[in-house]
Amino acid sequence: MQKRTITIKDIAEKAGMSCSLVSFVLNGKSVQYKVNPDTTKKVLAAAKALNYKPNLAAQSLRSGKTKTIGVILSDISNPFFAEIARSIEDIASKRGYTVVFGSSDENPDKLKNLISSLSARGIDGFIIVPSENSEKTIKSLAKEKAPIVLLDRKINSLKLSSVVLNNFEASKKATELLIKRGFKDIELFSYNLKISNILERDSGYETQMKASKLDKYIKINKISYDKLSTEFEDVVLGALKSKKGKKAFLFATNSICLNALKILHKHGYKVPQDVSILSFDYSDIFDFYSEGLAYLEQPISGFGEAAANLLFDNLNGGSPSIKTISLDATLHIKNI
C-alpha cells in the first residue's frame, strides 16, 4: 500500500551514478556543472520512471527557503480581500510557491501574532495589508531577511514596496463628479481608522470640496469599524434630516455603503429622490439601482497580481528595489 517515498538516492541507483549528479540535473544545473548530456538524459528518465517528487522539507532545511509566501489580509471572507487572495494564489502557484493566508480583522495584536507565527514557519516573503498601529510590528519584521510588500495601504515612514489605489485622486474625482452634477450637500461616510487608504479618501473629498468653494458643506462622518451595524443607523438618518438642497452620500468603502442602502430601504428613503450615492467598489446590489448611483471600481485582481509580482521580483532577483505601485480606479456612472 504505502509505497516507500522515492528519494534522490533511488534515482542515483537506478541511473547508476551519484546523488550529486542527480541533484545537479534535477535543479537544472546541468550546464553550470557541465554534466554529460547522456547522464542528464538518464537522470531525467529515471526520475520520471520513478515518479520522483522532491522532499520540500529537506530542500528547505538545506536552502533555508520554504517556497512559501505569507499573505496577511484584513479578512479573507470579505469579497474584496477574497478576490485579492485568489489572484495572489494563482500567480504564486504558477511560480511553484505556496501561499499561507491570515486575517488580521484590522486588529494590530492579531496582526502581530500572525506575523510571528508565519515568521516562525520560515516564510520567504510577505504581502501584508497593514492594519492601523502596525508600524512597529512591520518595522521589526522588515529587519529580518524576508522581503515585504504592503498592499492596499502604505506606511510612509517605512521604506517598503507597496501596491495601492490612487485613493486621493479617486475620491477627488468622485467628489468632482457630484459637484458637476449640481450637488453641493455632499457628505462623506468613512471609517475611523488611521490607515492610508481611508485618510486619503477623506483628503481627496475635502480637497475637492474646498477647491469648489464648498467648504461649509464639508462633513465627514467617521464610523467606528467595529460598530458599523449598531450606531450607524442614527448617523445615516441624521444626515438625511439635515438636508440642504439636493443631497449626495459619498462612501469610502463598499461595506459602509451597503449598510447605508439597507437603512435607506428600511426607512423608505429613495435613491435618487432623497439622496444620491457614490461608493467605492462594486456590489451586486448596484444592479438594482438604475439611477442616482455611481461607483469607483478598483482593479482588485490587479492589486494581487502587482503585489505578487513585486514580491517575486525581490525574492528572486535579489535587487531590493523599493517601488510604490499606484493603480487608478474607474468611475462607473449610473445616470447620476
Added chain:
Amino acid sequence: MQKRTITIKDIAEKAGMSCSLVSFVLNGKSVQYKVNPDTTKKVLAAAKALNYKPNLAAQSLRSGKTKTIGVILSDISNPFFAEIARSIEDIASKRGYTVVFGSSDENPDKLKNLISSLSARGIDGFIIVPSENSEKTIKSLAKEKAPIVLLDRKINSLKLSSVVLNNFEASKKATELLIKRGFKDIELFSYNLKISNILERDSGYETQMKASKLDKYIKINKISYDKLSTEFEDVVLGALKSKKGKKAFLFATNSICLNALKILHKHGYKVPQDVSILSFDYSDIFDFYSEGLAYLEQPISGFGEAAANLLFDNLNGGSPSIKTISLDATLHIKNI
C-alpha cells in the same frame, strides 16, 4: 543585523547539557523521559531567553509531518467558500497548523493538479470540496497516507468522512413551504453539475412535488455552470412567460438566484407580483425585498469547523473513524 538563527544546540550550550534533553523538554516529554525537574526549568528558561523558534523544515524532515493541511475549494473568491476558508483557518491556527488553499473552479483537471502539487509538498491532511468527476483523483489520493475530509458534497462510493448539508431535507422543506402557501407552479433552477449537493436539492424538490400530487408542475431548469451569465436570461424569461397561476422559483444556489433577480429587475418583473423567490443561502440583496422571498441559511462556518475538527481528530487520534456529518439548513421567511 541578521542575527544568526537560534537552534537547539544554542540552548543546550547555554543550559550546559545535551541536545537530547533540550528536545525532550521542548516537546513536552519531560515526564515520559523522566527528566530532572531542574533540568526542565533550565531548558525552558534558556529557550525563552534566546527566543528560540523551532525550525519547521527540520522537524518535518525528521517526522515526516508538515503541520500543514490542504484545503481545496471551488473558488475562494466566492463568499460561501471564503467564509468556510476563514473558519477552517481559525481552527487550524489554534491547533498550530498552517492551511494552504486552492481553487478548483469545479474543474476536475485543476482539482487533480492541485492535489498533486499539494501532495508533493507533503501535506498532513486534506479538506476537499469535490468537483464532478473527481472520484478517481480523490480515490487515488486516499490510497496514500493523508486523511481526507470531503466538504459540501459527498461521494458515496468512497469511504471517506464528509461534512454536508442535509440537502434533500432542506430542498424538500422549502418546496413544502411554497406548496403550503398555495403555489403549484414551482420551477427549480439548478446547475447541470453531477455533484451530490445539487442532485439532492433536485431530488428533494421532486420528491415533495410528487408527494403533493404536483407531478405535472415539476420543472427543473439545469443551467450550465460556465454559462450562467450568457444563456440564463432566456431561461428565466421563458419560465416567466409559461405562467400557470401563482408562480414561484426555487433556486438551488445563491449565485443562480442573484443572476435571476438581476434579470427580473432589468425586465421590470416584480417580486412577489410576478414571481416569488426561494433560494439557498443569504445575500445582502434579500434585505431589499420585504415580501415574496424566503431563503435557506446554511451553517457555513459550521461546515468549516466540523470539517477541520474531523480532520484533526483523524490526524491526532489516529482512529480512522469514517463519519458523515449532516447539518441542517434554517428556513428564513420574508412574508412569502
Added chain:
DNA sequence: CTGAAAGCGCTTACAG
C-alpha cells in the same frame, strides 16, 4: 565531467 562527504536542525533509539 563525476563521486564521496559534510551539514542544514531536529528527534529518538541506544548506551550508560
Added chain:
DNA sequence: CTGAAAGCGCTTACAG
C-alpha cells in the same frame, strides 16, 4: 536521569 550518535533527504563545496 543524561549524552553521543545516527539519520530524515537534500545541496554543494571539495577532490579527483
